[in-house]
């Protein structure tokens with residue numbers, strides 16, 4: 001029997017992730033990633049203007065030019081852009097250059113909802129280009145000047161993209177998935193650009209081996225993530241800790257997000273909190289009008305919101321405070337703890353946000369998250385000093 005195996009598609013070499021068919025080993029790691037492969041298309045050069053209905057800031061323009069320069073010089077980029085909004089716009093210039101060369105462009109993100117929205121935005125920026133989206137069951141058309149796709153669909157594009165942009169690199173489910181990582185690398189023919197608001201310290205340290213790190217911080221936008229405070233209890237005592245922290249935040253009139261690991265616990269915690277604090281609500285994937293509840297929370301209608309990880313990213317609220325209940329639950333890894341902590345301190349005028357981890361024990365994910373936040377804050381501080389001098 002064969003005792004050595006490397007999958008030619010995804011590079012998997014774990015015998016536990018193989019099966020036997022007709023007496024031969026085959027890979028099970030990339031089994032979900034099979035289907036039609038995209039034919040390679042020769043594109044005509046397109047000289048297109050960038051249609052934007054607003055102007056980039058001087059800083060954004062500088063980064064856009066750097067990305068473009070790297071692209072022309074066949075250098076990969078990691079763009080660490082703290083400014084939340086306006087990350088996509090940073091790559092339009094490089095995309096314009098690629099279109100003019102008749103190059104193949106790909107834009108990938110982990111989440112399918114984002115693919116649809118992104119494809120529309122890119123289409124409105126380059127109306128004359130063929131922009132297609134590929135995700136889930138949506139893969140009838142596989143070719144175009146610009147292909148917007150989930151990372152799960154990259155397997156269809158082997159040695160394909162002259163310019164591949166990858167946004168939200170730290171978002172589930174890509175992080176730590178070696179199969180997806182292999183498909184990502186395999187699909188790049190030319191240059192790639194990674195975009196992130198929260199790259200891990202590991203990536204920041206290691207990336208210079210593969211390309212250049214570009215950072216976009218403005219002098220006035222000190223986005224330090226508050227260092228989480230760990231509050232240790234056990235079983236029901238954790239709930240007592242939650243009540244204590246919540247009541248302090250409510251007294252200081254700050255909106256509070258309470259993250260809990262499961263839907264069941266979210267409902268349960270909310271039921272208990274409601275007895276003392278009427279002015280809140282709960283959101284999770286099984287609740288229909290989530291977005292209305294979130295909007296109401298943003299408008300100040302509720303003082304607290306109990307949530308599962310559905311709100312892990314994307315919510316910006318002035319003065320927000322965060323409590324993660326049972327932060328030692330396996331549903332949270334270091335990356336998601338950092339991501340959630342990053343909800344706080346998004347608005348520059350309110351930098352006194354707090355993050356509380358309520359735990360029974362301090363596990364590795366918690367320790368890693370805290371040291372990652374510390375390292376990032378130090379990095380940020382050094383960048384800010386560089387800028388202001």
Ligand SMILES: [Zn+2]
Nearest residue numbers: 007010027030
């Ligand atoms: Zn494989």
